[in-house]
Amino acid sequence: MIATISKQVFLPVASIDLIKRQKREIIARYANGSDLRGLFQVVTTLVPFAFAWWLAVQAAAISGWLVCAAVVPVALLTLRAFVLMHDCGHRSLFVSPRLNQAFGFLFGVIAGMPQYVWAQHHNFHHTHNGNWERYRGPYGTLSIDEYDRLGAGAQRFYRAKCAMAAAPLAGFIYLVFNPRFTWLRGTLGLLGHMIRGKFSAPSRPLRALAADYPARYWKSPTEYWHMCANNLTLFGVWAVMAWACGPLLFFAIWIASVSIAGGSGIVLFTVQHNFEHSYASTSEGWDYDVGAIDGTSYLVLPGWMNWFTGDIGYHHVHHLSASIPNYRLAACHAEYKHLFGAVRRITLTEVPAALHCIFWDVAARRIISMAEYARR
DSSP states (O other), X not given: XXXXXXXXXXXXXXXXXXXXXXXXXXXXXXXXXXXXXXXXXXXXXXXXXXXXXXXXXHHTTTOHHHHXXXXXXXXXXHHXXXXXXXXXXXXXXXXXXXXXXXXXXXXXXXXXXXXXXXXXXXXXXXXTXXXXXXXXXXXXXXXXXXHHTSOHHHHHXXXXXXXXXXXXXXXXXXXXXXXXXXXXXXXXXXXXXXXXXXXXXXXXXXXXXXXXXXOSSOSSHHHHHXXXXXXXXXXXXXXXXXXXXXXXXXXXXXXXXXXXXXXXXXXXXXXXXXXXXXXXXXXXXXXXXXXXXXXXXXXEOOHHHHHHTTTTTBHHHHHHOTTSOHHHHHHHHHHTGGGOTTSEEEEGGGHHHHTTOOEEETTTTEEEOHHHHHHO
């Protein structure tokens, strides 16, 4: 007996039912963090990160090309900091909520992203994983009909922005530009709104005027204050580092490393959800667990890359339960691998091909590649 959703055939009913039955057991066994292991991951990330930055600065006295080479480990450790920030957002890196909050904020400053705000959006993705009617990924994957309605220039732009070569630029926009731009633009809009309100109703309290502001970039005062804290702290770090290293050298290393880290993270995220015939349902008939198993890949990476990416390659396990810490994902996969036979395995050599899977076939409820689209 096979479970069919529209035209696409997914997991056998017996397999998905078995996963559903054992899911509670899996979570009970592996969704148990450790403050000690979490602190160990923090130390083994921050110490090499500081050392990599020191090497990059020292390299400037020798050769510009050596600085370029030194940017690579800085970028890799920035990527790891982002992944640990991600775990703090799921409250899985530590048992202690305060440790998750404190180190989540710290790693958010390192990665250039307001952690609390980002976590709210990311948790929305987890809640609706596999439901492409609700969440389309960082590239905003288009349905076939949406793509067909674009003009030729817009179609070329859509294909180009999803290409591997555009990843560092996407990383720059995602981690360097957008978090600063949205906060500054939103803050200026808020100040303008409050000033106009004071002129029209001088007796109204500032708090009431602020509450009336139709915020576009945050959903609550808490999100806004986290954006403020992240950006103001980051500006302070910029000032200190520019004074210590020289502004040109510091910003060259920072922008390059953060852009590479952001681009790498976007590629990692994309290929773990956009691959040939991955599950892409509408709201009607959507199943969370099918999304975790058939709409999420297992990215097979070398051991050293698993370390820098916090074992996020075991993405199917992560989507079964985001409460499982990164340092328990591999063990969970190994113990229950008999349940994960249908999970799509993607190797490094298959990543470029997966990045070509940029169309949502709504009728078949799956993602298709540019080549399959062209054949139609």
